[in-house]
Amino acid sequence: GAVVSQHPSWVICKSGTSVKIECRSLDFQATTMFWYRQFPKQSLMLMATSNEGSKATYEQGVEKDKFLINHASLTLSTLTVTSAHPEDSSFYICSATTGGRPSGANVLTFGAGSRLTVL
Amino acid sequence: AQSVAQPEDQVNVAEGNPLTVKCTYSVSGNPYLFWYVQYPNRGLQFLLKYITGDNLVKGSYGFEAEFNKSQTSFHLKKPSALVSDSALYFCAVRAPYSGAGSYQLTFGKGTKLSVIP
Numbered sequence: 285g286a287v288v289s290q291h292p293s294w295v296i297c298k299s300g301t302s303v304k305i306e307c308r309s310l311d312f313q314a315t316t317m318f319w320y321r322q323f324p325k326q327s328l329m330l331m332a333t334s335n336e337g338s339k340a341t342y343e344q345g346v347e348k349d350k351f352l353i354n355h356a357s358l359t360l361s362t363l364t365v366t367s368a369h370p371e372d373s374s375f376y377i378c379s380a381t382t383g384g385r386p387s388g389a390n391v392l393t394f395g396a397g398s399r400l401t402v403l
Numbered sequence: 404a405q406s407v408a409q410p411e412d413q414v415n416v417a418e419g420n421p422l423t424v425k426c427t428y429s430v431s432g433n434p435y436l437f438w439y440v441q442y443p444n445r446g447l448q449f450l451l452k453y454i455t456g457d458n459l460v461k462g463s464y465g466f467e468a469e470f471n472k473s474q475t476s477f478h479l480k481k482p483s484a485l486v487s488d489s490a491l492y493f494c495a496v497r498a499p500y501s502g503a504g505s506y507q508l509t510f511g512k513g514t515k516l517s518v519i520p
Contacts, residue, residue: 394447397445
């Protein structure tokens, strides 16, 4: 089945540094990838929708200059948290559709998530 | 705007007993409904979905869910719970693709299922 790989799974960084998280679709082409943020004991919050070859669409309240998303190929999207601060500490999860014309019936395949801790 | 409600933060059930995790939704048009499961420090795994057709949907690991349009519900069920079913369960809804370029999946807050040996 479809597999999405996310790396790194854990990252600790100092305040003020930038961190890049990669999301790869291993056996399918993902025209669209989604980035979510999950706080402890809470649901997933959609941050942005990433379309290959175009700018990401950010949800309201998400700072696009702080959370840089790049989707340069059909199998790779990256999320860069710039000038990270302790409040950015969270669990970040990406997901991807199995390609083709977008359909509401498409099942999203999720990565295993990346836990970011900013000291 | 679409929304999902999971009224129970936690559900406890004895191993071998049937389990139900509740979900109600609100969406314009016919809904696409999903259940995902999340194990600690992991991403979400797809369990099952309802798109159209038979209201009773069967999914992975023996789970099933029943779509009830009049009650706008999509409760997750399993006849006999296993300790390994203990996890966080998310219900999600999406409106049919509208051509607007976005087909956002809206998640409920999640329900923690604990199966007691």
